[in-house]
Amino acid sequence: MRFCPLVIKPLWARLTAAILLPVALVTLTLTPIFTSHVKERVDSSRQSAESLLASEYQLLLRSMNESFNQVLATAENPLLRRILPRQASAQTPTWGLAAQSDWEQLEALFDTLLTHFGRYTRLAVIDTLGREWVSTSTAPLLTRPPVTDHWTSPAFQGAMSLQPRDLYVSPPHLCVSGEEESPVATAIDIATPIVDDQGERLGVLLFTLDWSRLTATLPHAREDSPGEALLVDARGQWLLPSSDGSRERFGHSLTERWPAAWAAMSIRNQGIATLDDHLLAYRSHDLRTQHYRSQAGMILSDPDTQPWHLGILMTRPSLWRLLMENPVQLLAIALVYLLSVAFGVYWVLSNHRLRELRQRALTFSREARQYAGEVQDLYHYAPCGYHSLDSDGRVIKINRTELDWLGYRADEVIEKRHYRDFVTPETRAAFDAAFQKVLGEGQEGSAECELLCRDGTRLPVAIQGKAHVTEDGFQYSRATVFDLSERKALEARLEKQALTDPLTGLGNRRALKDQAAIEIARSERSRAPLSLIAIDLDHFKCINDTYGHDVGDLVLQAFAKLARQVLRDGDVLCRMGGEEFAVLLPDTNREQALQVAERLREAIATTPAKVGRDATEEGTLAYTASFGATLVCAGEATLKPAIKRADSGLYAAKEAGRNRVQWEEA
Numbered sequence: 001m002r003f004c005p006l007v008i009k010p011l012w013a014r015l016t017a018a019i020l021l022p023v024a025l026v027t028l029t030l031t032p033i034f035t036s037h038v039k040e041r042v043d044s045s046r047q048s049a050e051s052l053l054a055s056e057y058q059l060l061l062r063s064m065n066e067s068f069n070q071v072l073a074t075a076e077n078p079l080l081r082r083i084l085p086r087q088a089s090a091q092t093p094t095w096g097l098a099a100q101s102d103w104e105q106l107e108a109l110f111d112t113l114l115t116h117f118g119r120y121t122r123l124a125v126i127d128t129l130g131r132e133w134v135s136t137s138t139a140p141l142l143t144r145p146p147v148t149d150h151w152t153s154p155a156f157q158g159a160m161s162l163q164p165r166d167l168y169v170s171p172p173h174l175c176v177s178g179e180e181e182s183p184v185a186t187a188i189d190i191a192t193p194i195v196d197d198q199g200e201r202l203g204v205l206l207f208t209l210d211w212s213r214l215t216a217t218l219p220h221a222r223e224d225s226p227g228e229a230l231l232v233d234a235r236g237q238w239l240l241p242s243s244d245g246s247r248e249r250f251g252h253s254l255t256e257r258w259p260a261a262w263a264a265m266s267i268r269n270q271g272i273a274t275l276d277d278h279l280l281a282y283r284s285h286d287l288r289t290q291h292y293r294s295q296a297g298m299i300l301s302d303p304d305t306q307p308w309h310l311g312i313l314m315t316r317p318s319l320w321r322l323l324m325e326n327p328v329q330l331l332a333i334a335l336v337y338l339l340s341v342a343f344g345v346y347w348v349l350s351n352h353r354l355r356e357l358r359q360r361a362l363t364f365s366r367e368a369r370q371y372a373g374e375v376q377d378l379y380h381y382a383p384c385g386y387h388s389l390d391s392d393g394r395v396i397k398i399n400r401t402e403l404d405w406l407g408y409r410a411d412e413v414i415e416k417r418h419y420r421d422f423v424t425p426e427t428r429a430a431f432d433a434a435f436q437k438v439l440g441e442g443q444e445g446s447a448e449c450e451l452l453c454r455d456g457t458r459l460p461v462a463i464q465g466k467a468h469v470t471e472d473g474f475q476y477s478r479a480t481v482f483d484l485s486e487r488k489a490l491e492a493r494l495e496k497q498a499l500t501d502p503l504t505g506l507g508n509r510r511a512l513k514d515q516a517a518i519e520i521a522r523s524e525r526s527r528a529p530l531s532l533i534a535i536d537l538d539h540f541k542c543i544n545d546t547y548g549h550d551v552g553d554l555v556l557q558a559f560a561k562l563a564r565q566v567l568r569d570g571d572v573l574c575r576m577g578g579e580e581f582a583v584l585l586p587d588t589n590r591e592q593a594l595q596v597a598e599r600l601r602e603a604i605a606t607t608p609a610k611v612g613r614d615a616t617e618e619g620t621l622a623y624t625a626s627f628g629a630t631l632v633c634a635g636e637a638t639l640k641p642a643i644k645r646a647d648s649g650l651y652a653a654k655e656a657g658r659n660r661v662q663w664e665e666a
């Protein structure tokens, strides 16, 4: 296993990483894009808020100035200068005192103002004593007269203290609207002194402005407006009239409800503040000092309420709002996340499968190498030889075992030697025949051969060859070579055992028969005489009976040893069974055979067998043997007739008293 510190092993951990990593990557990729998008939107919202504030401010100012100018212009109307002195001279309100035409003109003027502009709820002319002489109202509840006493009203008091063309402007306040649906309205009183041509103060002109009408035209009130207006006085009290959609109501305290907004607006005259979810563009306006845009000389107002603070509140763009405003975009992002996670999971799972397969392949390959090594070992160190030959009989592959047998190295043999070169000339024909069979249609062949090893030794082997044939025909032959040396040795041993008498180590009856065939053939070829002597130990039963069977065996062994010493190397001494023996004497005539028999008889008679002191006092036991001898006649294919004759001679020797040699003529 390669070392890799970043490899996370468990599948669940890799799956977690496969989910988190794509999410992180997509987030990292998208975040700068959306952040800059949000920033752009914030900047755009700021600009919108600022421009909306500017336009709203201008509109409010223009509307108010328009009213200011209308009040000032009306106050200078000659009708008022004519009507007021006449009314003032009357101790009680008397409508009939005014000239009918003046009154109608004034009424027409006031009606025009009321209906044409629509923003006034009441127009009143008040004399210096605070008595209202002329009044026109949108609320037709009040019948003329009564005369209202304005002596204590701030508007009257304020206006009376002013110079011509100066204005008193009250803060917005609640008043009776006269309408059933919304009996309470918000209004502003604008008052200015009425002065005659000589500068004498005649009274006060009072216009009550429907504050909601004035502010209804502001951009914030439009449904498609992106922002919301906010107008508070110097104490933070809400100045905009209550509307259905607005959360705030007239007179609410911004300082309590939204301290952050109030803090921003109250510190600076103008600016833009970033609140939690909102952007607030604001500026302050003091009626008393910013009157230059109207025709008013000076404006008097309640000092506690000035300046006003106007603000435009816009929802602050955020990433979430940006996403939520476009469902397609949101869906696309969700799809990107989903795809990236799906890809990650798929990658991990397929990688996991791949790892498994790789691991399995590694295991298989390791096992295959192991098996290949084992097969290689089995091939090279098998207890038999393996070799492959091409069609010419050249060695193309050979295992170690066979190389060790031959005593050569692989590089000395492979592609260099023909296999038949290692086969002994005597067995080469068998090998060639088998190899031809392998090359032939049978494609199989076997032979028992002898291999000629480097050290000169010969190794008997059995070779079993088989052709390896493909569609292209014969490729090579594969042969298994078995070492036969052990088998051969065993066979030889068994063969020897089969021909040997185990007690005396002499050849047995069968050995005599085999050897006789050879000697008879040789004698036929050489015309040399071949003699046979039959030997039988005398009174052997008596030895057995007297000294025991073991002593009898010792006597038999002593005889075999002694006979070997007496006989020539070429003589064939065999035990025929029991205490009977036979000697085949090649190239031996009658006289010679009789001499051999006599020499042997005498040696036996004079050489007691060693049987140990347990058996006899001297440790030896004298014994004798009788002999029957004969010639193997020319023309006798087997030894049988000669044995029969020798046995006859032997029988005669026994009959004659034992311990003697008797010749039997053919």
Ligand SMILES: Nc1nc2c(ncn2[C@@H]2O[C@H](COP(=O)(O)OP(=O)(O)OP(=O)(O)O)[C@@H](O)[C@H]2O)c(=O)[nH]1
Pocket (backbone or CB within 6 Å): 503, 536, 537, 538, 539, 540, 541, 542, 544, 548, 549, 550, 551, 552, 553, 556, 577, 578, 579, 654, 658
């Ligand atoms: N100890 C021993 N005794 C054997 C063996 N083979 C045969 N004999 C014994 O040899 C004896 C042969 O006895 P017989 O055939 O009567 O002949 P004999 O006693 O030698 O008498 P003659 O041949 O007439 O002299 C038997 O008692 C057999 O049991 C052997 O391998 N070992």
